[in-house]
Amino acid sequence: MNSSASPQEILAELEALSTVLAQADEDDRESYEKAISLLPRLLGLLKPPPAVVKKEAQALSRAAGKFLRGRRGGFKELSGALDRLIIALQKAPAVAASQAEGENEDAARGGDTTTSRLDLLQQKELEELCMDIDVLAGLVEDLQPSFVPGMLNILERNLGRPSLPRTMEERLSSVRDHLLRFEAGEEDAGETIAELLRLAREDLASFGGPDNEGNEAVPGGEETPLERELERLDELEAFLLCEEGKEKSDLSPALRYLEELAGGAETLALGPFSGLLSETRRVLSALPANHELIDHLLALKDLLQRHLRSLLDGERGEGCLEEIREILEDIVSHGGSPAGGKCSREETVLEEDHEDFELQEGIEANEEELADFIAEAPEDIQRVETALLELEKNPTSREWLNEAFRGFHNLKGSAGFLNLKDMVNVAHAAENLLAEAREGKIELIGTYADLALESLDLLKEMLRRVEGFKRGRGYRSPENYPRVLKNLLSWKRPEAGHSGTSGEEKTVPAPTSRAEAPGSEEVKGEPAPGEKGRAILGGTSPPQVSREHFIKVSTRRLDGLIDVVGELVIAHSMVAQEEELRFTKNPRLAKNLSQLSKIVRELQELAMSLRMVSLKSTFQKMARAARDLSVRSGIAVEFTYSGEDTEIDRNVVEEIANPLVHMIRNAIDHGIEPPEERRALGKPEAGRLHLRGYHQGGSVIVELEDDGRGIDHEKVLAKARSLGLVREGEEPSREEVLQFIFREGFSTADKVTDISGRGVGMDVVRRTVEALRGRVEVHSVPGRGTRIALRLPLTLAIIDGMVTRVAEENYILPSIAILESFRPGPGQVKTVSGRGEVILSRGELIPLFRLHRLFALRGAVEDPYRALILVLGENGKKCGLLVDDIEGQQQVVIKPLGEGLPRLPGVAGGAIMGSGRVALILDPQELLALAARR
Amino acid sequence: MEVLTTEMGSTGKAGTNKYLTFSLDQEEYGLDILKVKEIIGLMEITKVPRMPDFVRGVINLRGRIIPVIELRRKFGMPEREDTRETCIVVVDLDGVNMGVVVDRVSEVLDLVPEDIEETPEFGASLNAEFITGMGKSGERVIMLLDIGKVLLGEELASLARLEGPGESPGDEA
Structure with a gap:
């Protein structure tokens, strides 16, 4: 390491130069030359730049370069940079010295392959950004139009950084806007920009930029190794997870890291473990680089991280030491077969230690950790659930077994991290159960499957309570926790009495045979293992094959990206439609333009696809729901699904799970006949339920088909008559009759069960789907079955809209709500005294509302015969809306009208039109309600 | 004074505060610069129906839709034609962005x-309550x-009233 010049030396040199500059101005040849003669020496001293004033030093070098090349503004910038460097040096010579030492340490460690490259990169980026902002600030001091292009370049370069924080991006882009306006002569933006840059600079400092004052405030260097170690642990995790995805992984860097850890154990308050750590490394390096090893390493990493964090918080970090010891010893003594080794050991522990059966109350964890856990745990739960369900069909599948195992293991790990003892215990006990299955002692079907699923449900419930805890409610283990845990631990003799697959102990008389010996034929129509399993699996393949790499991105950023891309598309179309460009005679320009259009289009598609998720997890949840419902109702069901890879907007997916459960309930409760009846009808004993997802004309259809008795048309009609929905003598069409099942409180069920029959379900389905701007369609053939299809929009962000014009404003109505549009013929519009206007269309009287009256707009077409009528239909009600004209149909992105305004009745949001203007999107339903109130 | 500085948000290093000054008619106003996100030229503003008259409408700010308030109307000043100097000051109130139309930024x-x-x-x-x-x-x-008080305080209250049953600010055309 070539040592830096001492701060004093540099200071002296700087001051000399500064005096020269202070007396000079740019035109002064003499001082200019003097400065040039002084500069090289100074720059020599600044290589390498002292750590603490690195930023200033680099800015100075940069300014010097400019100055030497005789660029305009270089002079001013140089003296600015000089001053800053002087100030920085004067401020902290002592810090400079200690920091320089820190650098040395860093350099010494540099040989490690696992050093945080990512982090260095970010740090580097941050520094660059700081430098750039300083340069910009320098330029702004005496802003000239000729600087603008260069400044814009600098801005663009930084705006392109993927890791740029949102606030920074906003500041920079508003700097850019000011610059552009300055260039256009519209605004003297110097001060505003300078201010913005100053703010940006402050922000950067708070992000840990080079002049992070926090660092300076810490007197000793003690914190640093810990923090560095924490970062390295993150690196380790990333590395491990990355390796896990590979077929052949090389874990040696991770093991090397362990060895290092052993060496540095003292500084990390891991002193007692030094030997144990090396031993662990030795044992681990003898093992094949498989998932188990990675699991071990990950678990170890989690604990270490927790330990270090607690050290950082100023605690002694003893909390996790025991656990670290445990896991290390575990690895060492069992040579990496966690299942066998661990379970037998801990099983005894659990059985002896009855404390663990006690309900846990309260959680000690910080917000962030909890949030992470709540975000991640459902994934693991889902993973386990799928695997367990698959296992039930195909009990010998090792892949699914491992998958379930891993899921439980992850849950255990992350729950352990938060000290959720109850979750850890359950997950652990479930792991043991799986371990037995892995060793071939049991098969995960029948009672064992129930047991595993029951523990999973318990974990779900716990997770729900953890969420509740985060929202401020207290945490208490679910009441059935001790019972389930006991069952899990004593699984060898399953209790005859245990019933119910979920936590809620509804006493539906459980089919008694369920508690019999494992492996016995299941009555409830679960497909016999192996036999139907494959068919049911459909396209599902064991999970490892399709494992992709994912990163977690906050939805805010994602939405931000999508917004920006939307803007880009609009800006692009505005440019591309420019006459000059459209009819350009320059072939190269034309070619480049078309290339640009293509890229923009691709980018847009990609951005939109970011919001899309597959229906898979929803379908998997439904598989579970169907299983439970079938068990509870005693109706045998074979549930299959297809098209689970169909993608749909993330928000839509979240919404449809509930309606789907209602549909499945309905089908099982009312649709599918009891086995005897089915046998008599010549149908297979187990009712078939098929859930399907597919695309159709810009919508996604999710439909559930059963082969049950179908909807009894007569019965529905009779019920409708008895409720007064159909008047005597009226004969509604088949279609219309089927729509009645969606009425609130409409049920033809003779008896109300705990599952359905209250007439709520289908109403929920309809309302949810309509809220998503979708539609429900029912097809039913008596005796053959029912098919209910949910027609859903591909995305919630985009609607297919009809652009209308009223006076000078454009309003957009969702096309799906428009039944027809026409220009009224003479006499079609009638005034009803006191009750407004109606239109007579095909013998039907439809109330008419004028949009311009509703919105109090001036300058609209008053004569209805020169305007257009849109007929809107919602909930079977029709209504006409008078607008001036229709300008066309187009897809628009829905955006909120800004948080500053409250939600306006009748307005669903705004859309940015091709012209860059905002047009309001109307909500037909609210609009009608509004109109009705008048 | 103490109260003042805290109300004005974060203070500069030496106790100085920076203010963006603008004018409405002959009056000069100052805005805490930390609340100013940017200044943009007047652009086409989409009217939003059923809003109090000082809500001039919404604009597209680089893909985000933000409401724009006409400060003259808010302060009960006489209307004036927009000029070349009329511009929109975009303020950031804890993440909520709003535009304010002013005659001229100084x-x-x-x-x-x-x-x-x-x-x-x-x-x-009436205006005194907004002045610190x-x-x-x-x-x-x-x-x-x-500016937070100007835009959010009274504003939201009056808008919330709109959502009640007996609304309708506009006259029938």
Whole structure:
């Protein structure tokens, strides 16, 4: 390491130069030359730049370069940079010295392959950004139009950084806007920009930029190794997870890291473990680089991280030491077969230690950790659930077994991290159960499957309570926790009495045979293992094959990206439609333009696809729901699904799970006949339920088909008559009759069960789907079955809209709500005294509302015969809306009208039109309600 | 004074605050610069129906839709044609962005606490509640606005009333 010049030396040199500059101005040849003669020496001293004033030093070098090349503004910038460097040096010579030492340490460690490259990169980026902002600030001091292009370049370069924080991006882009306006002569933006840059600079400092004052405030260097170690642990995790995805992984860097850890154990308050750590490394390096090893390493990493964090918080970090010891010893003594080794050991522990059966109350964890856990745990739960369900069909599948195992293991790990003892215990006990299955002692079907699923449900419930805890409610283990845990631990003799697959102990008389010996034929129509399993699996393949790499991105950023891309598309179309460009005679320009259009289009598609998720997890949840419902109702069901890879907007997916459960309930409760009846009808004993997802004309259809008795048309009609929905003598069409099942409180069920029959379900389905701007369609053939299809929009962000014009404003109505549009013929519009206007269309009287009256707009077409009528239909009600004209149909992105305004009745949001203007999107339903109130 | 600085948000290093000054008619106002996100030229504003008249409408700010408030109307000043100098100051109120239409933006002004005096009693005058103090710079007197109060306080209340059953601000055309 070539040592830096001492701060004093540099200071002296700087001051000399500064005096020269202070007396000079740019035109002064003499001082200019003097400065040039002084500069090289100074720059020599600044290589390498002292750590603490690195930023200033680099800015100075940069300014010097400019100055030497005789660029305009270089002079001013140089003296600015000089001053800053002087100030920085004067401020902290002592810090400079200690920091320089820190650098040395860093350099010494540099040989490690696992050093945080990512982090260095970010740090580097941050520094660059700081430098750039300083340069910009320098330029702004005496802003000239000729600087603008260069400044814009600098801005663009930084705006392109993927890791740029949102606030920074906003500041920079508003700097850019000011610059552009300055260039256009519209605004003297110097001060505003300078201010913005100053703010940006402050922000950067708070992000840990080079002049992070926090660092300076810490007197000793003690914190640093810990923090560095924490970062390295993150690196380790990333590395491990990355390796896990590979077929052949090389874990040696991770093991090397362990060895290092052993060496540095003292500084990390891991002193007692030094030997144990090396031993662990030795044992681990003898093992094949498989998932188990990675699991071990990950678990170890989690604990270490927790330990270090607690050290950082100023605690002694003893909390996790025991656990670290445990896991290390575990690895060492069992040579990496966690299942066998661990379970037998801990099983005894659990059985002896009855404390663990006690309900846990309260959680000690910080917000962030909890949030992470709540975000991640459902994934693991889902993973386990799928695997367990698959296992039930195909009990010998090792892949699914491992998958379930891993899921439980992850849950255990992350729950352990938060000290959720109850979750850890359950997950652990479930792991043991799986371990037995892995060793071939049991098969995960029948009672064992129930047991595993029951523990999973318990974990779900716990997770729900953890969420509740985060929202401020207290945490208490679910009441059935001790019972389930006991069952899990004593699984060898399953209790005859245990019933119910979920936590809620509804006493539906459980089919008694369920508690019999494992492996016995299941009555409830679960497909016999192996036999139907494959068919049911459909396209599902064991999970490892399709494992992709994912990163977690906050939805805010994602939405931000999508917004920006939307803007880009609009800006692009505005440019591309420019006459000059459209009819350009320059072939190269034309070619480049078309290339640009293509890229923009691709980018847009990609951005939109970011919001899309597959229906898979929803379908998997439904598989579970169907299983439970079938068990509870005693109706045998074979549930299959297809098209689970169909993608749909993330928000839509979240919404449809509930309606789907209602549909499945309905089908099982009312649709599918009891086995005897089915046998008599010549149908297979187990009712078939098929859930399907597919695309159709810009919508996604999710439909559930059963082969049950179908909807009894007569019965529905009779019920409708008895409720007064159909008047005597009226004969509604088949279609219309089927729509009645969606009425609130409409049920033809003779008896109300705990599952359905209250007439709520289908109403929920309809309302949810309509809220998503979708539609429900029912097809039913008596005796053959029912098919209910949910027609859903591909995305919630985009609607297919009809652009209308009223006076000078454009309003957009969702096309799906428009039944027809026409220009009224003479006499079609009638005034009803006191009750407004109606239109007579095909013998039907439809109330008419004028949009311009509703919105109090001036300058609209008053004569209805020169305007257009849109007929809107919602909930079977029709209504006409008078607008001036229709300008066309187009897809628009829905955006909120800004948080500053409250939600306006009748307005669903705004859309940015091709012209860059905002047009309001109307909500037909609210609009009608509004109109009705008048 | 103490109250003042806290109300004005974060203070500069030496106790100075920076204010963006703008004018409405002959009056000069100041906005805490930290609340100013950017200044943009007047663009086409989409009217939003059923809003109080000081809500001039919404604009597209680089893909985000934000409401725009006509400060003249808000302060009960006479209407005026837009000029070349009319512009929109976009303010950031804890993440909520709003535009404010002003006649002209002047400059960024440094004011030390000594330059700021408490708002004199205006009697029943309406604007005083939005004013946190009077800044002095040479001969000029600048009214320092609590823009959050201007935009959010009364605003939301009156808009919320709109959602009630007996609304309808507009006249039938």
